Amino acid sequence: MKINKDALIAVVLLLIIFVLAGCGRESSTGASLASQPQGKLPAELVVGVGRDTVDPEGGMWESRGLVFETLVTLDAQGNPQPLLAKNWEIAPDGLSYTFFLQEGVSFHDGSPFNARALEENITKLQSIWGKYPIQKTEIKGDYSLQVLLSEPYPLFMHHVSQLSRGMVVSPNVLEEITGEGQKEGGGMPPSGSTGGAPGGMQGSMPPAGMSGGMPPSGGMPPAGSMPPSGGMPGGIPPAMGQPQLEGPQYKVTAPVGTGPYRVAEHVSGQYWVMEAVEPYWQGPVQIPKIRYLVIPDAHSRVLALESGQIHITGISPLSRIPAGDMDRIVQSKDLVLKHEPSFRVGPIAFQHLEGVFADARVRAAFIYAVNEEDLDKVLAPTGRTINTPVTPASPFYFSDLDKKRPYDPGRAKDLLAQAGWLPSPDGTLYKDGKPLQVRLLYSTTRPEDDYLASIIQQQLKEIGVGLTITQVESGALFEALAKREFELIMAPGIGSTSLDFEMDYHSRSRRSAVADPVLDRLISAYNTATDFKAQQAASRKVQEHILREHYVLVFTTTYKSYAHSSRLQNFIPALEEEVNFMRHIWQAEFY
Amino acid sequence: MGSYLLRRTLAAFVSLVGVTFITFLLIFLVPGDPAEMVAEARFGHAVGNREVELVRVREGFDQAIPIQYWRWMKHLLSLDLGHSLINRRPVVELIRSRLPATVLLACSSLLLSLAIALPAGLVAALRKDTWLDTAARLFALLGVSIPGFWLSYLLIMLFSLELKLLPVSGYGGLKNLIMPSLALGLGMTGLVARLLRASLLEVWEQDYLRAARANGIGERKILFKYALKNAMIPVVTVIGLQLGTLLSGTVIIESIFGWPGLGKLLLDGIFNRDFPLVQGCVLVVACCFIVINVLVDLLYAWLDPRIRWSTGG
Numbered sequence: 001m002k003i004n005k006d007a008l009i010a011v012v013l014l015l016i017i018f019v020l021a022g023c024g025r026e027s028s029t030g031a032s033l034a035s036q037p038q039g040k041l042p043a044e045l046v047v048g049v050g051r052d053t054v055d056p057e058g059g060m061w062e063s064r065g066l067v068f069e070t071l072v073t074l075d076a077q078g079n080p081q082p083l084l085a086k087n088w089e090i091a092p093d094g095l096s097y098t099f100f101l102q103e104g105v106s107f108h109d110g111s112p113f114n115a116r117a118l119e120e121n122i123t124k125l126q127s128i129w130g131k132y133p134i135q136k137t138e139i140k141g142d143y144s145l146q147v148l149l150s151e152p153y154p155l156f157m158h159h160v161s162q163l164s165r166g167m168v169v170s171p172n173v174l175e176e177i178t179g180e181g182q183k184e185g186g187g188m189p190p191s192g193s194t195g196g197a198p199g200g201m202q203g204s205m206p207p208a209g210m211s212g213g214m215p216p217s218g219g220m221p222p223a224g225s226m227p228p229s230g231g232m233p234g235g236i237p238p239a240m241g242q243p244q245l246e247g248p249q250y251k252v253t254a255p256v257g258t259g260p261y262r263v264a265e266h267v268s269g270q271y272w273v274m275e276a277v278e279p280y281w282q283g284p285v286q287i288p289k290i291r292y293l294v295i296p297d298a299h300s301r302v303l304a305l306e307s308g309q310i311h312i313t314g315i316s317p318l319s320r321i322p323a324g325d326m327d328r329i330v331q332s333k334d335l336v337l338k339h340e341p342s343f344r345v346g347p348i349a350f351q352h353l354e355g356v357f358a359d360a361r362v363r364a365a366f367i368y369a370v371n372e373e374d375l376d377k378v379l380a381p382t383g384r385t386i387n388t389p390v391t392p393a394s395p396f397y398f399s400d401l402d403k404k405r406p407y408d409p410g411r412a413k414d415l416l417a418q419a420g421w422l423p424s425p426d427g428t429l430y431k432d433g434k435p436l437q438v439r440l441l442y443s444t445t446r447p448e449d450d451y452l453a454s455i456i457q458q459q460l461k462e463i464g465v466g467l468t469i470t471q472v473e474s475g476a477l478f479e480a481l482a483k484r485e486f487e488l489i490m491a492p493g494i495g496s497t498s499l500d501f502e503m504d505y506h507s508r509s510r511r512s513a514v515a516d517p518v519l520d521r522l523i524s525a526y527n528t529a530t531d532f533k534a535q536q537a538a539s540r541k542v543q544e545h546i547l548r549e550h551y552v553l554v555f556t557t558t559y560k561s562y563a564h565s566s567r568l569q570n571f572i573p574a575l576e577e578e579v580n581f582m583r584h585i586w587q588a589e590f591y
Numbered sequence: 592m593g594s595y596l597l598r599r600t601l602a603a604f605v606s607l608v609g610v611t612f613i614t615f616l617l618i619f620l621v622p623g624d625p626a627e628m629v630a631e632a633r634f635g636h637a638v639g640n641r642e643v644e645l646v647r648v649r650e651g652f653d654q655a656i657p658i659q660y661w662r663w664m665k666h667l668l669s670l671d672l673g674h675s676l677i678n679r680r681p682v683v684e685l686i687r688s689r690l691p692a693t694v695l696l697a698c699s700s701l702l703l704s705l706a707i708a709l710p711a712g713l714v715a716a717l718r719k720d721t722w723l724d725t726a727a728r729l730f731a732l733l734g735v736s737i738p739g740f741w742l743s744y745l746l747i748m749l750f751s752l753e754l755k756l757l758p759v760s761g762y763g764g765l766k767n768l769i770m771p772s773l774a775l776g777l778g779m780t781g782l783v784a785r786l787l788r789a790s791l792l793e794v795w796e797q798d799y800l801r802a803a804r805a806n807g808i809g810e811r812k813i814l815f816k817y818a819l820k821n822a823m824i825p826v827v828t829v830i831g832l833q834l835g836t837l838l839s840g841t842v843i844i845e846s847i848f849g850w851p852g853l854g855k856l857l858l859d860g861i862f863n864r865d866f867p868l869v870q871g872c873v874l875v876v877a878c879c880f881i882v883i884n885v886l887v888d889l890l891y892a893w894l895d896p897r898i899r900w901s902t903g904g
Contacts (some may be wrong), residue, residue, distance in 0.1 A: 037707035268688050268760055295760040296846035296855060299744065304759035307751040475623020477863065482627065510627070590841060 040497040044289035048301040050295045054272045065583035068167040068257035084253035091203035094152035105281045107170035108262045115145040120171040124250040152530040165371040170256035239443035260285045260586035285586040298322045314562030315581045330564045339559040341393040347552040350514030363550035369463045371407040378451040383558040391557045396539040429464040437466035442490035443477040482510040514551045603881040610877045625864035626652045632677045673867035684872035694850040697837035704776035712787030734781025743774040743847045746821040760849030771848040792821040831887035
């Protein structure tokens with residue numbers, strides 16, 4: 001009898017758990033579970049993202065490419081292709097661009113897209129168009145606008161293909177910032193906790209001046225979505241692409257563009273819903289609704305994908321798929337994992353101005369001591385080492401420069417000996433009584449980078465070099481870069497479609513690990529080249545110089561790895577920049 | 592009691608000022624240039640010196656820390672927590688948008704853990720050295736030992752992948768609440784169950800209970816009227832502390848289950864050096880702790896009338 005009473009208590013305890021588990025109603029935010037019947041067209045595609053980037057500070061990041069469009073897009077070879085501009089003419093001197101615009105295109109608020117609307121964008125939205133040396137604009141017809149530059153800008157067509165550098169918004173949502181709000185970032189109205197109003201909710205747009213679209217720290221920098229570095233305060237003319245901070249500033253008050261989707265609902269920190277625009281000027285939109293569900297934890301996102309709660313993830317650096325979870329995705333017959341080439345390059349750079357790495361022989365020795373094949377093993381399948389500052393995805397990539405560097409510890413030791421670093425009986429290298437001990441600084445959330453650092457540490461140990469690995473928070477890393485207080489640093493690196501060397505390699509950049517007047521001049525020549533071919537040649541010189549001077553121990557590139565349900569068909573990712581990754585989703589089908 | 596509350600309020604005020612000042616100092620002591628972090632969030636990744644200096648001047652980062660702190664305090668005195676440096680939304684609004692989720696999760700975890708821990712602790716104490724005691728102690732040990740994040744993934748694999756009963760992530764329905772509550776509550780369950788068992792066993796041997804038994808009072812009445820009230824004093828202290836911790840947000844659980852709580856907001860604020868947001872969150876959390884402590888003190892007096900409000904006892 002006593003046992004029965006005890007057992008009863010135990011059963012009651014268990015029942016509490018199971019009753020709680022069973023009595024819930026369907027979640028309002030949860031999407032269809034895997035138990036959903038197959039063969040039925042779901043109402044919506046659910047995208048798993050790492051954070052809510054509809055908050056004004058991050059702009060509308062992942063889904064920006066669904067709402068807004070640009071004048072041109074890029075093909076796989078990096079050549080401009082028509083989008084909102086059906087054609088264009090470029091004057092031989094590179095100072096005049098005349099755009100002939102698509103006719104019959106409207107913004108989501110019903111206002112027409114025409115030369116006047118484009119001109120208003122260019123004159124008011126300085127956070128976008130202020131980056132270019134635009135002298136003036138001239139309307140040549142209802143659908144024709146001439147843009148005159150004060151100096152040649154050979155990358156103009158490439159840059160305006162990016163949303164962060166060329167998105168077109170409805171003039172009706174451009175509002176002058178006044179009073180307190182007139183700060184460099186542009187004031188944003190509060191974002192409503194729920195949306196649903198026509199055209200989306202208030203305050204859901206990237207603010208004027210927030211052109212980079214970089215979400216606050218916590219994620220990796222988005223390639224191709226940020227402006228290049230600014231200039232030094234005073235004296236030096238503004239660097240190419242620097243946002244103008246003076247004069248009247250305008251903010252975008254609502255996400256109204258010409259793209260295939262509009263924001264239908266936004267619940268801050270939880271999810272936002274994109275609804276297809278009917279009719280869309282390019283044709284029928286196949287997937288009527290797309291829900292972005294915020295799941296900050298990367299492993300949970302993969303589990304949600306496996307459970308069927310979300311249907312695609314990995315579309316941006318803020319929703320990265322952990323390499324350790326990829327095997328499970330590959331083994332699932334319901335999921336597809338893909339790796340697309342990326343423009344992203346992460347250099348591990350030397351402090352070449354002072355200390356042991358001021359001697360080029362030491363830098364070269366370190367390069368000989370690192371076996372890239374071992375590094376590739378830990379970087380796979382999400383990335384690999386390369387041997388140039390740009391990836392094969394870039395139009396400025398030269399395959400003959402991307403030669404595998406020989407792994408030769410013997411040669412490394414010789415070079416170090418020439419530099420005065422001689423081995424002690426235990427193999428440790430010494431010079432003037434001091435051991436060769438350096439520190440690698442990095443900041444990352446990727447386990448691959450931890451392995452990378454450990455392998456380099458082990459390989460350097462084999463030639464008698466001690467490497468201390470120090471992982472710091474991103475703010476500390478940026479500060480170390482800005483003050484050049486490091487010996488070896490895993491720089492954030494963008495190497496983006498902006499085709500910009502300024503940030504990573506110019507001495508005036510806060511994020512550059514390199515300071516070399518010769519390289520500065522080469523980058524300036526690259527920046528001011530008058531045509532694309534000349535710029536390509538200048539780009540080669542920049543790359544050759546970086547390689548020749550051994551400023552970088554290892555270059556790595558990260559692929560864009562994403563996974564989706566096998567029910568999603570015909571999805572072609574756009575590679576121009578992360579914000580545009582899903583811009584072609586309107587053509588995909590989801591069964 | 593009135594003077595006691597007045598004293599506690601004054602002490603709370605001093606504590607809050609201290610907490611906010613220390614937080615302010617800590618943020619500045621963390622490596623990294625706050626102006627650069629804010630500029631990065633506003634201008635994009637590749638900020639230049641010009642943008643950083645502009646932010647430094649406009650946001651007052653070039654001023655001495657005490658001056659910056661005083662500026663923030665002046666706003667606070669007019670009940671203004673200021674605006675986020677990153678997205679410019681009022682801090683009050685940001686906190687208000689996250690607080691309900693945090694309170695809901697904290698309360699549900701607490702209730703769930705108490706619903707399991709109190710009976711388990713009672714049974715373990717009353718059936719000391721039986722298989723029920725062993726089972727309850729084992730369960731409590733597991734609850735204390737299993738890391739919350741690991742348990743979270745196990746729960747997801749069981750309830751979402753295998754049984755397909757619950758969504759992995761989200762906020763809004765009861766189904767979304769179950770797994771995070773379990774993941775958070777189980778650790779507390781183990782702690783409370785073990786503490787209650789130990790406390791009850793200690794009280795059970797006290798003379799006043801022997802006297803009660805000698806007077807012919809029934810076991811049930813002895814347990815619930817005399818023993819349990821005394822045994823609950825240390826348990827209430829722990830529950831109070833745990834509730835304060837839960838209300839301050841549980842970043843890992845929030846991240847795993849996509850729960851839009853205060854913890855994640857605070858963490859983002861710290862990473863972005865968003866001082867007004869961090870200060871606002873810390874202030875709210877500190878207030879929660881102080882209020883809970885006062886409530887716990889009030890509960891003491893109810894549980895044990897020997898405890899008085901005056902300092903003289």
